[in-house]
Amino acid sequence: MHDIKSIRENPAAFDAGLARRGLEPAAQTLIDIDSELRSVATEMQASLARRNEASKAIGQAMAQKDAAKADALKAEVAALKEGLPALETRERDLSAALNDRLLAIPNLPFEDVPEGADEADNVEQARWGEPRTLDFEPRDHADFGPALGLDFEAAAAMSGARFAALRGQMARLHRALAQFMLDTQTGTNGYEEVNPPLLVRDEALVGTGQLPKFAEDLFRTTDGRWLIPTAEVSLTNLVREAIQAQGDLPIRFTALTPCFRSEAGSAGRDTRGFIRQHQFEKVELVAICAPDQSEAEHAHMLASAEGILQALNLPYRRVLLCTGDMGFGARKTFDLEVWLPSQNTYREISSISNCGDFQARRMNARYRPEGEKGTRFLHTLNGSGLAVGRTLVAVLENGQQADGSVVVPDVLRPYMGGIEVLTPR
RNA sequence: GGAGAGGUGGCAGAGUGGUCGAAUGCGCCGCACUCGAAAUGCGGUUUACGGGCAACCGUAACGUGGGUUCGAAUCCCACCCUCUCCGCCA
DSSP, X not given: OOOHHHHXXXXXXXXXXXXXXXXXXXXXXXXXXXXXXXXXXXHHHHHHHHHHHHHHHHHHHHHTTOHHHHHHHHHHHHHHGGGHHHHHHHHHHHXXXXXXXXXXXXXXXXXXXXXXXXXXXXXXXXXXXXOOOOSSXXXXXXXXXXXXXXXXXXXXXXXXXXXXXEOTHHHHHHHHHHHHHHHHHXXXXXXXXXXXXXXXXXXXXXXXXXXXXXXXXXXXXTTSOEEOSSHHHHHHGGGTTXXXXXXXXXXXXXXXXXXXXXXXXXXXXXXXXXXXXXXXXXXXXXXXXXXXXXXXXXXXXXXXXXXXXXXXXXXXXXXXXXXXXXXXXXXXXXXXXXXXXXXXXXXXXXXXXXXXXXXXXXXXXXXXXXXXXXXXXOEEEEEEEEEHHHHHHHHHXXXXXXTSOEEXXXXXXXXXXXXXXXXOO
16 A cells, blocks of 8 residues: 555655556556545535534534524525535545556555566576485376375365375375474564464455455455465465554564465466365464664564474575565565476475565554654564475475485474374375 | 343543533643642643635534434444453364
8 A cells, every 4th residue: 555645755666666567557557546535625614614614613602592683694504515425425526537447556665676677587696505416217296296295186076276285294295394394484583473363354355465466376265254365364464554662663473274265366277286275284474573673673583484494405596586476465575496306406395575665554553653743654564484385395396315315304303293204005 | 052231522521302513530731829839720732624915713523324304422223342241272
């Protein structure tokens, strides 16, 4: 959500930001609506002021039992009120029109975000780890996974495509990964563990930016709620319509939750394997902070996510997304991409975004700066720390051996109940 | 699912059609008294938007949205939320 005041003050900068996203200028239209809205509002307020004044006089006349004077005033106000309903309707329509447009405009990219049209223009910033050299042809997890307890067929029979059931040692490994991530984020990175709602109302999704534009990506319940596509929604909305004390910032939340996505726009992509499912688990990181803290929080979140990949000894690279590849609410995003030997490439496993005050405005989340009167909007950040399902794929593929078994990473051993190798059955 | 009660400022809580953005108490800020503190006294203390160089003025907000009325915290309707009892339930 953009501030109409700042658009009014600097329309050229606003349109320049949109242009960097490849979007048409919008400032003039918004300013026209806004200026008409303000003139209608001013006119309406003047009418209301006169009405209020006369109504007060009626009250006084009646208190003095001056019925004639009261009746005369009533007639006067009745005439005055002729034009009010039209003004009120106009004001409401203009206000809604302005709001609808503002809600549909994405966040503007931060100044140091590289310009580009799509993922081809993203900038690789760093690589960590060396892909293993194998003395055999690396296999796809969808091929050797089923023998280890990754069951696509049974899940498809009950739920359809893009579902899987994990059994035995595979389910254990998945749980171990999730526990390890959560323990690390809470224990060493300073995030507060949250167990949040998975079903939310419209307003929550408007707050984080999935609505009103991206309803087709979501699952809706019969009573009008939505399944969260990411815990970013639940965690960020913990501060909606609230005012934080500056001393409490930054606030860091983490949660392990299922995520539900319709994948409406990705028919045919990643249909094989565990990479793209309708339901998956993710350890999410969210930071709520003051504007001058958000760059540092972004770096901290990045390090918190990278630490998991490093501890698991998974080769990855860090990419700075270009303007054309960023999500709706982000003003700057880093992706972490993990090495998948079967695809001979890096695949996204975490996306870490600074949203500035974009989401905070949409959900009216503020803080009170010390020594200042009034409030200011918070900054919000979110990132995966990490996507558990994709991490499982990476562990399987990077740890695979010629005989179809998989070596469990050292840091997961305490969570594995003695299992050191996943063995085919 | 059935029955009932209720949502008012940072908090507690009064207010059932008019001069109520809202009594009172607590909290908070300032001042006085004091060597200092406590206690006490006095004054102040919501937010958003619009207009104005400014002092300031106006509008809106008593859960949310509609409605009745010259006028709504107060009356009517819908929705949201909280609490109590009964039923069911991991």
